Amino acid sequence: MKIRSDLKKDVITSNKKTYRNFPMVPRVVFGQGSFSQLEEILLPKRKNSDAPFIFLVDDFFENKEFVSKIPLMFNDEIIFVSAEEEPKTAQVDALVALIKDRFDESPSGIIGIGGGTLLDLAKAVSILLNNNGMAKDYQGWDLVSRPSVYHVGIPTISGTGAEVSRTTVLLGPEKKLGINSDYTTYDQVVLDPDLTITVPKEQWFFTGMDCFIHCVESLTGSYLNAFSQSYGEKAMELCKEVFLEDIPASESRDKLMMASWHGGMSIAYSQVGIAHAMSYGLSYLLGTKHGIGNCLVFQHLEEFYPEGVELFQKMQEKHNIQLPQGICSHLTQNDFDIMVNVSLGMEPLWENALGEGWKKIMTPERLQSLYQKI
Numbered sequence: 001m002k003i004r005s006d007l008k009k010d011v012i013t014s015n016k017k018t019y020r021n022f023p024m025v026p027r028v029v030f031g032q033g034s035f036s037q038l039e040e041i042l043l044p045k046r047k048n049s050d051a052p053f054i055f056l057v058d059d060f061f062e063n064k065e066f067v068s069k070i071p072l073m074f075n076d077e078i079i080f081v082s083a084e085e086e087p088k089t090a091q092v093d094a095l096v097a098l099i100k101d102r103f104d105e106s107p108s109g110i111i112g113i114g115g116g117t118l119l120d121l122a123k124a125v126s127i128l129l130n131n132n133g134m135a136k137d138y139q140g141w142d143l144v145s146r147p148s149v150y151h152v153g154i155p156t157i158s159g160t161g162a163e164v165s166r167t168t169v170l171l172g173p174e175k176k177l178g179i180n181s182d183y184t185t186y187d188q189v190v191l192d193p194d195l196t197i198t199v200p201k202e203q204w205f206f207t208g209m210d211c212f213i214h215c216v217e218s219l220t221g222s223y224l225n226a227f228s229q230s231y232g233e234k235a236m237e238l239c240k241e242v243f244l245e246d247i248p249a250s251e252s253r254d255k256l257m258m259a260s261w262h263g264g265m266s267i268a269y270s271q272v273g274i275a276h277a278m279s280y281g282l283s284y285l286l287g288t289k290h291g292i293g294n295c296l297v298f299q300h301l302e303e304f305y306p307e308g309v310e311l312f313q314k315m316q317e318k319h320n321i322q323l324p325q326g327i328c329s330h331l332t333q334n335d336f337d338i339m340v341n342v343s344l345g346m347e348p349l350w351e352n353a354l355g356e357g358w359k360k361i362m363t364p365e366r367l368q369s370l371y372q373k374i
């Protein structure tokens with residue numbers, strides 16, 4: 001296994017290799033309707049009646065029947081958050097300030113309910129409640145010194161793997177980068193596939209393809225190892241069933257939720273690749289969201305991922321998904337320079353995809369010509 005330069009704990013001292021000691025979600029519930037167990041899960045975690053649970057909930061659910069199922073007690077509070085834009089460091093700081101301002105006691109816990117956007121926000125808020133400074137100060141690797149507030153992740157759309165990962169991807173004033181730390185990982189996850197019933201078809205496809213692309217990039221990467229492979233292969237098998245076969249809808253929701261989990265586990269111990277590196281550039285410059293951004297890029301990567309792109313096209317055709325065109329047609333040279341720089345800055349992703357000599361293979365000119373196809 002190669003050493004990832006982004007993982008400070010992977011080091012070689014003289015002849016001895018040190019492997020990462022990877023945190024996992026210690027508790028997980030899976031099953032249709034399992035959300036109803038949240039009350040009993042939270043009860044023993046309540047510090048006292050003044051220390052609330054704060055539910056950060058995707059505002060899609062505002063005024064929906066689902067809200068009445070959220071188990072509120074004492075001064076617990078629901079804060080609805082829009083997932084229209086990807087999470088920002090300033091948004092995390094504002095939420096933390098609001099919670100500190102409103103409650104004298106530190107919360108008993110933070111519960112994130114939504115897609116990758118809400119899951120990432122809840123992770124970041126739980127870190128910043130227990131660590132001084134601003135969210136941007138912690139973007140990077142292992143900069144968090146104190147454990148976060150107890151936090152629970154409840155995905156309502158499947159694919160990102162944010163429910164298992166040790167990162168929370170945030171757009172800061174200077175960079176789009178995760179808070180990668182052992183304290184980021186959720187203390188508890190509730191996987192209830194019924195919560196994904198209302199996801200619109202296109203969004204289902206885009207976020208599902210995030211998972212599929214995680215698998216392709218992990219399984220074809222130079223960082224691949226048996227740990228990642230074992231999860232990546234299972235996630236890939238599930239993605240093929242969900243997106244290429246005709247299985248009942250409820251089975252499909254179950255399987256995509258588990259594909260997301262396994263895909264996340266796969267990249268946790270390896271890395272993603274070219275589609276993600278390029279998608280970061282798109283997102284930084286144009287605000288393109290992660291799922292659709294990955295799809296926009298991936299469709300043009302047949303020279304790097306021939307089998308993956310062929311499968312992707314089959315899935316796209318089967319579900320009649322149209323991708324927008326001409327996204328980069330109006331961009332200036334300065335815009336391309338920004339995207340290319342952001343993208344090439346994701347060094348471990350390129351090294352995973354193309355090996356140690358990646359800089360000779362992916363020149364700025366070649367990368368720009370790939371962007372120009374989008």
Ligand code: NAD
Pocket residue numbers: 058059060083084086087114115116117118120156157158159160161162163165166167168169195196197198199200203206207210289290291
């Ligand atoms: P999302 O959270 O951005 O939500 C996409 C859309 O789906 C939103 O409009 C949201 O309101 C809607 N939605 C969510 N659940 C719904 C439901 N049950 N019914 C109807 N609508 C619903 O989507 P995503 O693709 O899951 O997340 C993308 C984010 O995840 C990005 O910010 C990305 O950076 C992040 N991400 C994080 C990790 C990680 O490991 N931390 C990994 C990949 C992606």
Ligand code: ZN
Pocket residue numbers: 160210211214276290
């Ligand atoms: Zn992704």
